[in-house]
Amino acid sequence: MKLNRRLFIGSSVVAAASLSAPMVLGATGKPRVVIIGGGAGGATAARYIAKGSKGAIDVTLIEPTRTYYTCFFSNLYIGGFRDFSSIGHTYGKLAADYGINVVHDWAVGVDRDAKSVTLAGGGKLAYDRLIISPGIDFKEGAVEGWDLSSQNKMPHAYKAGSQTQLLKAQVDAMPAGGTFAMVAPPNPFRCPPGPYERVSMVAHQLKENNPTAKILIVDPKPKFSKQGLFEEGWNNHYAGMIERVGPDFGGDNVSVNPDEMTVTIDGEVNKVDVCNVIPAMKAGKIADIAGVTNDKGWAPVNAADMSSKMDANIHVLGDASQQGDMPKSGFSANSQAKVCANAVRGALTGSKVFPAKFANTCWSLINEDDGIKVGASYEATAEKIKKIEGFVSKTGENAETRKATYEESIGWYNGISADMFG
Amino acid sequence: MTRIFTLLALMTFMPWFAFANEVERGEKVFKKCRSCHQVGAKAKIKNGPPLNGLFGRVAGTYENAKYSDAMQSAGADGLTWTQENLDKFLTKPRSFVAHTSMSFSGLKKLQDRADVIAYLLTFNIDLGMLAAKDDPAVNAEILAMVGDVEYGEYLGSSCVTCHQIDGTDQGLPSITGWPNAAFVTVMHAYKNKHRDNPVMQQHAGALSNEEIAALAAYFERVH
Numbered sequence: 001m002k003l004n005r006r007l008f009i010g011s012s013v014v015a016a017a018s019l020s021a022p023m024v025l026g027a028t029g030k031p032r033v034v035i036i037g038g039g040a041g042g043a044t045a046a047r048y049i050a051k052g053s054k055g056a057i058d059v060t061l062i063e064p065t066r067t068y069y070t071c072f073f074s075n076l077y078i079g080g081f082r083d084f085s086s087i088g089h090t091y092g093k094l095a096a097d098y099g100i101n102v103v104h105d106w107a108v109g110v111d112r113d114a115k116s117v118t119l120a121g122g123g124k125l126a127y128d129r130l131i132i133s134p135g136i137d138f139k140e141g142a143v144e145g146w147d148l149s150s151q152n153k154m155p156h157a158y159k160a161g162s163q164t165q166l167l168k169a170q171v172d173a174m175p176a177g178g179t180f181a182m183v184a185p186p187n188p189f190r191c192p193p194g195p196y197e198r199v200s201m202v203a204h205q206l207k208e209n210n211p212t213a214k215i216l217i218v219d220p221k222p223k224f225s226k227q228g229l230f231e232e233g234w235n236n237h238y239a240g241m242i243e244r245v246g247p248d249f250g251g252d253n254v255s256v257n258p259d260e261m262t263v264t265i266d267g268e269v270n271k272v273d274v275c276n277v278i279p280a281m282k283a284g285k286i287a288d289i290a291g292v293t294n295d296k297g298w299a300p301v302n303a304a305d306m307s308s309k310m311d312a313n314i315h316v317l318g319d320a321s322q323q324g325d326m327p328k329s330g331f332s333a334n335s336q337a338k339v340c341a342n343a344v345r346g347a348l349t350g351s352k353v354f355p356a357k358f359a360n361t362c363w364s365l366i367n368e369d370d371g372i373k374v375g376a377s378y379e380a381t382a383e384k385i386k387k388i389e390g391f392v393s394k395t396g397e398n399a400e401t402r403k404a405t406y407e408e409s410i411g412w413y414n415g416i417s418a419d420m421f422g
Numbered sequence: 423m424t425r426i427f428t429l430l431a432l433m434t435f436m437p438w439f440a441f442a443n444e445v446e447r448g449e450k451v452f453k454k455c456r457s458c459h460q461v462g463a464k465a466k467i468k469n470g471p472p473l474n475g476l477f478g479r480v481a482g483t484y485e486n487a488k489y490s491d492a493m494q495s496a497g498a499d500g501l502t503w504t505q506e507n508l509d510k511f512l513t514k515p516r517s518f519v520a521h522t523s524m525s526f527s528g529l530k531k532l533q534d535r536a537d538v539i540a541y542l543l544t545f546n547i548d549l550g551m552l553a554a555k556d557d558p559a560v561n562a563e564i565l566a567m568v569g570d571v572e573y574g575e576y577l578g579s580s581c582v583t584c585h586q587i588d589g590t591d592q593g594l595p596s597i598t599g600w601p602n603a604a605f606v607t608v609m610h611a612y613k614n615k616h617r618d619n620p621v622m623q624q625h626a627g628a629l630s631n632e633e634i635a636a637l638a639a640y641f642e643r644v645h
Contacts, residue, residue, distance in 0.1 A: 411593025
């Protein structure tokens with residue numbers, strides 16, 4: 001194995017100590033958990049396993065980026081409500097305060113028989129339990145005319161980072177009276193209200209800076225999350241600006257041409273100025289490589305502990321998992337991570353395992369101080385994660401309630417950030 | 423140790439109105455402290471530091487207050503003011519922190535200490551705000567449940583997705599260090615939909631009485 005500094009920056013003393021035995025990192029005699037992906041699922045799982053086991057488990061977190069930008073609240077950056085830096089987080093505390101080996105590299109292989117993960121840098125990490133929390137990748141050929149090589153012309157901005165900055169820059173540079181198009185994804189996809197919150201935030205920007213601009217949503221789905229609430233808000237704040245073409249009118253028959261900046265709906269060519277293509281999704285590629293995905297592209301899991309239905313030593317969290325009723329959201333991934341962490345600790349150290357309980361809330365912002373939310377509690381059954389009870393904001397709520405809902409979402413953002421990154 | 427457990431037991435079994443009585447008595451007991459310590463919105467540094475937000479504070483760290491070397495080293499060694507630590511300190515200050523500059527000899531009576539701690543708690547969390555919600559009384563049997571702290575920690579991991587574990591208010595109320603009875607009363611007010619936030623109604627609605635007791639027991643111990 002080639003050791004290099006890149007691989008080990010951010011690693012704790014434990015990792016440094018293991019340099020003398022590089023083939024098996026963390027060769028300390030302790031049970032080893034390797035976690036792929038440092039987002040809401042992976043970072044939370046790493047922190048809870050390390051915190052709960054008090055050093056009895058060797059925890060390694062593999063995450064390629066040094067600064068992780070959260071998808072949640074990235075739309076608020078597009079809308080001008082957040083600085084980009086405010087959605088960026090680093091892994092210093094997880095390494096320093098919790099003794100987690102943070103490895104900034106890509107996981108490129110999983111050997112389930114040998115129970116090891118291969119890194120792009122050439123290293124191998126042995127595990128007793130592997131947690132895969134890679135988020136999503138896009139299905140190839142999902143939108144005719146678009147592939148990843150088009151992402152600079154027609155950004156997806158559905159993994160936060162430079163894509164988000166690019167999309168915002170494109171919106172800000174739109175010509176007066178220009179058109180912003182969004183090709184919305186089919187179900188199931190990450191963050192069900194996300195595309196529609198994004199439309200709200202783009203509309204907010206355009207109303208202030210480019211009020212004659214138009215927004216065109218091309219949507220393959222007949223319905224979408226919090227639809228009544230979003231449509232009411234769009235009428236109230238952005239009347240006449242937003243048009244949505246659903247499947248009845250060809251929203252499911254779309255192609256794009258990134259070089260010409262055109263969107264073709266049911267044969268009709270539309271010239272646009274910005275085109276946000278959010279293609280159909282599947283589990284992050286490493287889940288596929290590990291062989292824990294099904295023919296739909298997602299990783300089926302057991303609800304009680306988020307373990308893969310294909311390998312008892314692998315757990316899959318968050319967007320990549322096919323678990324039942326929970327939406328694919330950062331909140332869901334964080335909730336699933338805690339159930340998984342509790343079960344993994346129990347399996348490896350004999351600590352007490354409590355029953356699985358899950359919760360989710362998704363807040364969205366429609367306009368300044370106009371926040372809405374949807375949420376539910378869930379339980380584990382033999383078949384799936386099953387919804388118990390839920391709620392959703394109501395249309396016609398007063399401004400005070402909507403403002404309180406937005407402020408609550410800021411509290412949540414600060415809470416989940418601390419819960420993920422320490 | 424017995425004394426501490428008695429105090430904890432008192433707090434645990436105490437119904438909400440009993441806590442209010444303690445606060446009222448505690449305000450009187452606090453007269454003994456007032457020449458050196460102020461508390462409340464206009465509290466200033468006197469001979470001793472102000473006592474707003476005391477629980478959770480590392481000893482000897484109130485900005486610009488005067489401290490003995492002994493108190494500062496106690497803080498540097500990890501002494502944080504919790505209800506249990508304050509009970510020990512108030513019993514006999516110079517036994518708990520030798521060479522503290524606090525000349526007060528201590529509160530011998532357990533009830534006095536419990537009362538003054540209850541009073542100071544009202545300046546850590548906004549109990550006035552809690553009382554103003556007029557939450558329905560929870561029956562004594564439910565209030566008397568002794569929660570499983572370990573289970574509470576597991577369940578509480580769901581609360582800290584939004585509320586800060588360090589007790590700071592970063593947009594949502596602090597939920598740490600609450601007296602058990604207050605925590606249980608508020609959670610039941612959400613569970614029975616007396617309080618109207620739907621997120622909290624959903625969370626509380628999914629919890630059994632035992633689980634609420636477990637959460638209360640855990641968060642009471644987090645400072």
